[in-house]
Amino acid sequence: MAESDQLEEYRLRDAGTLRHLERLQLAFPTAKRQREALWVLKSDFSYAASWDGRLWLGLVRFGRNIERRFGITNEVLILYVPYYDLQPRILSALDAYKSSLPAGRLADKQLLLIHCPDPDADAKLESWSPSLGFSAVRLSSVGTIEEIAERLIAGLVSRLSSRNLYEESLAVTGMDFYGREDILRQLIFELRQRNVCGVFGLRKSGKTSIIKELGRRFQGEDSGARIFVLRDMETLPTDPSLVESRLISDLRASFLVGFRERGIRTHELANLDSNEIGPFRRALEASLSDCRHRQVQVVLALDEVESLVGDAKALASEDRAYVPEFLGAIRSLVQEYDNFNAILAGITDATVERGQLYGRENPLFSWAKPFYVGGMKPDEIERLTVQIGSRMALRWSSSAHTVMHETCRGNIFLHRTLAAEVSTSDSVSRSRVVTAEDVASAIPRWQRKIVPRVREMIASTRRHYPVEVEMLETFASDPATFTELSNYYLDEINHLYELDLLRDEATGTILGPLPQLLSQFQQL
Template sequence: MWAVRKMSGWARAMNEADWEAQMGLQEVRSRFFGYFPAAESLDSSLRTASNPNPMFFMASVAKEIDLKGSGLALLRLGEDLERRFGINGEVAAYFTPWRDFQRRSFNAMTLRTSDLIRSLQDQIMQSERFTPSRRVALLISTDPNVQTKLDEWQSDSYSELTIVAIDPLRHTGPDLVAEITKNLRDRLGERDLYRTQNPVSGVDFFGRAGLMRNLSAAIDGDQNIAILGLRRSGKTSVLRELRRVLLPRRVVMPIADFQMLEEHSAEELASSIAASLNEELKVVKAKGIDVWIGNESDQSVEDLTPSALSDRIKRVASRNPGVRIVVAVDEVESAAAIARENPMAIKVLLGALRSAAQARENVSLVFSGVANRMFRSSSLGDRGEVDNPMFNQVSSVYLTPFELEETTSLLRDLGRPMLLDWQPDAIAEVQRLTGGFPYFVRDLASAVRKSVRAEVIEDSADAVKINADHVSVSAPEWAMVAGEAWNGIVSALGIHYPSAASLLDSSITEAELNEWIAGDAEAEQAAEDLVALKLLQRDAKGILYSPTLAALQSLSRPSMRSADPVGGVDRASTVDELVRQGESHHLEFKETSRINLRSGAKDTAIESAVVKTVAAFLNSDGGELLIGVADDGSAKGLDPDLVLFKDSVDRFERWIRGDLLAKRIDQHLVTDHVATEFVRFRGKLILKVSVSRGATPAWVDDKTLYRRQGNQTIELVSGRDVQQFLAQRS
């Protein structure tokens, strides 16, 4: 208790106005060392000619309840340790007086160290000068069981910060440096820095230097931007890193997520954007930038309509002319999906954001998602009856695979703290196997780290040299899991952009790919997007698979069965083969099964054409009917028909098998000889109806017989033709 009371009085002295004027650094150090002798031992042990004052910022913790009574210092470990373990800048060191170190104090350290140090600097120095390492912090504790506790708690912590315990009173001088080295090696070596659960920024953000420059320039140019990339390509990380690097340039960047619209209203998303704006303004103010935030009423986010959000953004921008407001919204495909059923809600929300951006020159918008299709369309919703406020208002920026230099930086910089020394041949092998796709680069590196962990020699700080053989040993087992991850990425793309997902089917040859693209405008646009993502590439001969796509396809060949959201989907290559053959005695194409595309209405003649074709196949040698394919072989899809069934493929299938075919032909014949399956063909969902030769004649409406003759369906009109047919089938 004495230490706590003494520290509280000392803290009050340190928090007087103009801290540096009240006490010089040496006096502060002297007082801090008087309360924490271990701090002086640590400082002297780390002191070298190039590091004369290792400990240079010291404060008591008074406001953080779970750390109250502890001392907090910032220090430099010295060039050797910082280089060896890849530590950039200052390291936080906690000096705790408790004999029983608690989990809540550990949680406060791992989750709130950066915020705590920022707050203390604001209190003491009225500015933020130092940024602690997000990777490691030191703990000096009197709890004899602290290391056992840390080992247990660190194993299930999601924080990037590793707490390393040391004892500067038990070891001093070179012995203490050796203890720090060993504990850093053991503790950091146990953490897998390649595998992360959350989006990254700062020292954990790698690559994308050119992209970040382009984004910064676009924002400076008052452009609205869409950051586009596949799932797990790092879109959210790019948003957070962009917010971090733009903050010193007086850019306020609230981030929200369209995905919350799936469970909440547009008003709640508007409130979320406003709340994020409030928080970001407070962060900017804490950095010493003079900004207007407003009073409590100005900051209220309750029941905020999109229109009120637009007014709020305009007001903040007007009162802060020297600050740029960049409203960022992630997961734009969720908005596109909701627009199908409720286009007006999305129009109101997008219109409110556009209004704010147009009204103030220091306001712009950033979206992120899988595809830019919503912003390329002039209307919203399936029927296109609602205007799209953001049509042609957004410039696209694509997240492409890492270049070799970016992969090298990630592997080496994250590997160094874990005592992994990546050799050029190993890096090249990782690049080849992953195609530079950042998620898979990290994932394979994690698998390699796991396999070589046992090679770290006890009591040695030497790094393990990772060569290509290490990668080759880990690759087969890794590829099995990675293949499933790639399938999931393609599947997610298929939900929102089926045309693009279809082009990634590894069963399609490059010749087939070019033939498809040449005859399908939607496929051509999808191919252009995939070229921008560097999954496809273009040369004088046409479209080719990129090395990245070839690498990812080799992990697991994603057929459209795995990529389609409706289930029960056949391989598109089978349909491609059928379509290339053209209509024949055994093959027929129908654009729809029920809707007249010219009138947009149900047409019984079109329904009857389907029935007659199926009956003709039953009465002949069987065949295939492809519904959703035009006579010229182009993919039209089932969308016009599915509208009548509220987009339910199950209801559509029940209707065509039961209400249409079974009722007008024969239930037993349809059950035994007609199979239906949904297929993704060139980005469109179609229905393949496979018919085998019927066991008995198939009458339509109990009065008419049809047969196939060449590529036509003909009615048996004369009694002689009917008798001859029945005699042949008897």
């Protein structure tokens, strides 16, 4: 290949697309100069199509340096809007624009480029941006080619840096999900072996993200032949006498959606006139048989399992016979249908680890396999920090990573909240580079905000693991007594390690990141 060709390898060559691009340039003559500005950035258009005869859609493939700098992972959608008065409805149709793209063309989720003659377009985009859920950057058309390119970069920096992507309180999947490869690999292996699994961990440790990502990967392999039903049990009523009927009606609704989408038999489930476990199980069997016949696999994931099972106090004093009955139904369905499996997630591992539940044998005891969500590895955390940072036009120095790691020690909640705090500081907002000093100076502010939340997290751990948290307090206040007691509380000590409340290091046992933070403030 000639050198000039190599230098221009980013340029669009496909004849068909070039023809569409020419038509776009007829409708919007400035697109020609904008394309040249993209070339300055080693980027180019990769798609163009008319949307409704007036509005045009395009895709831009940014060069590698720009993609890396701003964390762009896909082609970026560009809208050519002819109107002098830009209206929010133009942007709210984004999903429709994206779904009109040819199969396999994915537009970046975070970013949209827009060309519009409205003189107030910049101010409008600025004021709409908090509610958009993505960043819309205007592609200018005035000035020299170089100025258009520079203004695009400045627009990317200012728009991307105005959002704090470290602040994310919902479970994450796909490109927002980082690391956890070991546990995902093991869970996929166990599901294939037809073993029921539990994913347990402290509040905000990443349980829901793991099972959602597991579901995404499981279905992604063959979505027509795989049904993943995820049910969050947090919405169950607190009054135990109402739980069974609500649980069954919720599950029935969730299964019906999954089965109907794939044309599976739902007659029995749809006509079920009881909200009790037994009849529900029999109706579900009819659908599962049909799934087996059509070689469709089904996984039921039950999140926030403590809302069903109850806390340690409920387990000791209440009567919730529906809990072992329900778990028994799950177990027998898994045993009878080789195309069905289940996974549980939540804080408490009582569903798997307790021999007895509410005065009955626990059907899952020593049968289902528990996994515990602990800290993330330094390289996983670093990748998250860098990539999320680049989507906000933020760079981290290597010494900043070190201070982050020494402070948060792999705890995802601590890490994201501290990164969010650091990135809002004045000096980082200005320079877009995070130094070790920036992290160090944000720590006291962050601790004041975060300690009360960590106290709440330990309080909720105590509701499910009271003996463990008492042992943890003994460890912090009286290590000699802890050592003596640990011979008698083997299960509880194991829990402390598995839940990342204690860690075994070369120097001996130390507190995990959350209790360590509390103990630093005499709150443990």
